[in-house]
Amino acid sequence: MADTSSTSGGLTLPQQRQRAAFWFLAPMLFALFCVAAWPLGRTIWFSLTDTTLSNLYGGKFIGFDNYLSMRTLSSGKVIWRGTLVDPAWWNAVWNTVRFSVVSVTLETLLGLIVALVLNAEFKGRGLVRAAILIPWAIPTIVSAKMWSWMLNDQYGIINDMLLRLGVIDQKIAWTANVDTAMAAVLLVDVWKTTPFMALLILAGLQMVPRDIYEAARIDGVHPVRVFFKVTLPLIRPALMVAVIFRMLDALRIFDLVYVLTPNSAATKTMSVIARENLIDFDKFAYGSAQSTLLFAILSVFVALYIWLGKVDLAGDGGK
Amino acid sequence: MAKIELKDVRKAYGAVEVIKGIDLDIRKGEFMVFVGPSGCGKSTLLRLISGLEEITTGDLMFDGERVNNLVPSKRGIAMVFQSYALYPHMKVYDNMAFGMQLAKSSPEEIKARVMAAAKLLQIDHLLDRLPKQLSGGQRQRVAIGRAIVRDPRVFLFDEPLSNLDAALRVQTRLEIAKLHHTMDQVTMIYVTHDQVEAMTLADRIAVLRDGRLEQVGTPSELYERPNSIFVAGFIGSPKMNFLTGRFAAAHGCQTLGIRSEHIDVVADGPWQGAIVHAEDLGSDNYLFVEVGSDEPLIVRRPGKLTARVGDRLALAPMDGQLHRFDAAGAPIR
Amino acid sequence: MNVQAVAGRIAFYALVAVIVVFSIFPFYYAIVTSFATGTGLFEVNYWPRQFNLANYETVLSGRTFPRNIFNSIFIATMTVVFALFLAVTASYALARVRFRGRGLLLMTILAVSMFPQIAVLAGLFELIRFLGLFNTPWALILSYTIFTLPFTVWVLTTFMRDLPVEIEEAAIVDGATPWVIITRVFLPLLWPALVTTGLLAFIGAWNEFLFALTFTSSETTRTTPVAIAMLSGASQQEIPWGPIMAASVIVTVPLVILVLIFQRKIVAGLTAGGVKG
Secondary structure, eight states: OOOOOOSSOSOOHHHHHHHHHHHHHHHHHHHHIIIIIHHHHHHHHHTTBOOBTTBTTOOOBOTTTTTOEEEEOTTSOEEEESGGGOHHHHHHHHHHHHHHHHHHHHHHHHHHHHHHHHHSOOTTHHHHHHHHHHHHHSOHHHHHHHHHHHTOTTTOHHHHHHHHHTSOSSOOOTTTSTTTHHHHHHHHHHHHHHHHHHHHHHHHHHTSOHHHHHHHHHTTOOHHHHIIIIIHHHHHHHHHHHHHHHHHHHHTOOHHHHHHSTTOTTTOOHHHHHHIIIIISSOHHHHHHHHHHHHHHHHHHHHHHHHHHHHHHHHHHHO | OOOEEEEEEEEEETTEEEEEEEEEEEOTTOEEEEEOSTTSSHHHHHHHHHTSSOOSEEEEEETTEEOTTSOGGGTTEEEEOTTOOOOTTSOHHHHHHHHHHHTTOOHHHHHHHHHHHHHHTTOGGGTTSOGGGSOHHHHHHHHHHHHHHTOOSEEEEESTTTTSOHHHHHHHHHHHHHHHHHTTTSEEEEEESOHHHHHHHOSEEEEEETTEEEEEEOHHHHHHSOSSHHHHHHSSSSOOEEEOHHHHHTTTSSEEEEOGGGEEEESSOSEEEEEEEEEEOSSEEEEEEEOSSSSOEEEEEESSOOOOTTOEEEEEEOTTOOEEEOTTSOEEO | OOHHHHHHHHHHHHHHHHHHHHHHHHHHHHHHHHTOOGGGGGSOOSSOOOOOOHHHHHHHHSSSHHHHHHHHHHHHHHHHHHHHHHHHHHHHHHHHOOOTTHHHHHHHHHHHHTOOHHHHHHHHHHHHHHTTOTTSHHHHHHHHHHHHHHHHHHHHHHHHHTSOHHHHHHHHHTTOOHHHIIIIIIHHHHHHHHHHHHHHHHHHHHHOOHHHHHHOOSTTTOOHHHHHHHOOOSSTTOOOHHHHHHHHHHHHHHHHHHHHHTHHHHHHHHHHHHTTO
16 A cells, blocks of 8 residues: 555555545544534533533533532531432432333343244234334324323223223322332333334344254254244344343433323433433533433443353353 | 566465465466466456455556556456346446446447447347346346446456356357457456366466466466376366376376376276276266276266276276376476 | 144234234224314223314314424434435445444444433533524434434445445446445445435434423424423313324324335334344
């Protein structure tokens, strides 16, 4: 490439292509810088200041006080303040983690079942696949509204069904009740996202060669055993990727909770509480600190997952 | 139209060298075939000449001009790919005209050149079709037509026949040979792993092995005077017989080579054994005779098959047709 | 057939039925409700009893909802156009050109697509205020780039990678520059992929809520998800379920139709963005 004895002044093919690649990538990278890197940096900066919504440029640097600060009163009593000792924040963290783990687990298991059903040959398979795409296509807000109508305490069809079936003996305010609000959120999320999971798993299943099953059947292996010994290991990579995508989605959940169970401490997630502080409560800097923490938690999670994934890959390669 | 010189051309991907220093002159108007087993670097060498891959070190000269750093379109080459590589969304006419359109030639000139090439290849009735409406053979003609329209100094073929079925392959091979006669000023370089294609098409053949040139010469030179065991074994069908041990020692060499048509059936000869298998090809027949060497000797006999499996034969090499090789695989002459 | 096989068959179809009913029922019930008015709204009906378009009239003759629909269409369309425009060239570079740091760049783009939106909310808020875009459609078009662009780049890169190398090489020999290769050779081959990616990005933008809620402040600049979330009656106790369901059906039916038409392509796009990641 560094050959200057060339008789022509033009660029070599790789040079020409790399230069073009640079100009092709530059606009996209600039756009991503503007909407991702720069705002993220500013959010982190705001979290270290006392900026308010009404005075975005008047903030002063206050170090980590939004996260944790210690003040000793004249009486000698020590007061800790900041997000890290805020019970509301830890409640939100707990809610988010609980929601994510339970919803992703349920969606993976149900998604696996649906995918196995769709992977079988039967009449009307196309229709079933179309049917399960419907929840996925419905906007989250709309599904939240539909379900909050169905879960309505007075006129909701769910209460009606359960009463008729004798499962419950009085109407339940599913979304308002502290004990059931999380279950309601989980129900709607599972309804809406299981199809996505099922389709990803189905794609993995369809990559498993058919003759493996036939060989197993000829050998007389029980179908359940085939599933655990053959199918599951083969679709594991697809499953791992699907799970992490869903997990990241679940950890940042906002809209469903915000609309289905507004202002319920039982379901408030990290994103909800951060936005509340940022915009509604005029604690802009405090909300920024919580946003930053959410970002940090997600980053650690991703790093851990990739790291553990690698360990696993090495284990597989050694077999 | 171009004389091509390669001077110590090398290609490395990172630390792995795949072309390990090639010196080669290709004459103006010559039909040169690169042949060798898969992975020998023949396709890479073609791509270095085309400019699709960058030469790591060494010089590539077209008519005395160093073209290492020229982009493919400035080298005056045209290339026919194994998969035809036609633009699927363009009609045949546009496929052939695309290069000239990009070069901003006048519409009249483009039309004249495309029509001329289409006539030459008898595809002028297909110009309005899309590639997917053509048969494999027709697609390959369009790919060749597209190359002709570029009016190249050098024509490059990258295994152009390997996607065609056997019958079509022979027919298209003939057409490429005819094309070479019509365009006798254009240098052609042709890559194949099929030594029959190489023998039938080439003015000269370059045999590659493991990134190095094994031998360059006319088909008959390679056939009659192979420079190594490798070339001797690679060129010719059926494969040359190789004898080792006491068979070779009798002639003062490590390995003794003899082509199947150079073995006579005699009343009493140095090699004796039973026929273990016989193949009748109609015009001639192959006898596989177990004489006690590593593999049965293949003997090619003209006419109909008369011998039977189990018959014992005595064999002798024809005069002057033995190839003797030393321990390193080099010929002893 | 023995009894066990028949029982298995019945169980299988029962499972299929459960899946289908569970998937479709909420949407079905929303439609049923949207046609009910007055007291009909407050009786639980499993089957449609009324066919009354009053709720639709209420929503569509309202001052703002048609405007909200227009906003959503405009914003989602512009978002898709920008994302595809930037992504096509970028994905060519990522899929087809060898350069140092390519793998790292792809990982970065994937990482951005996983960004929690709340983490950039404060910074974006400031940027949008600074640019004077607050409470305009452009605020949303700009901010939606954060999730549509990485996604389109990623999916188009996987599609672009699958195009045959020899076609590109033939174009190079023909003298095509990278720009010509993209516009005259690859784009015509990529139409199906563009439709899929565009559609998925459109759905993403159409459904977005957090940014739309935060970066708009007046009823006329809202998008439909925010408008539906904010639909309220005269008092807190009196939620207008009929109109809400009508509005929900209005914004969902086009999506459902699109999704059903492009079913196969969407599945391909989702898996290209997911599994191969």
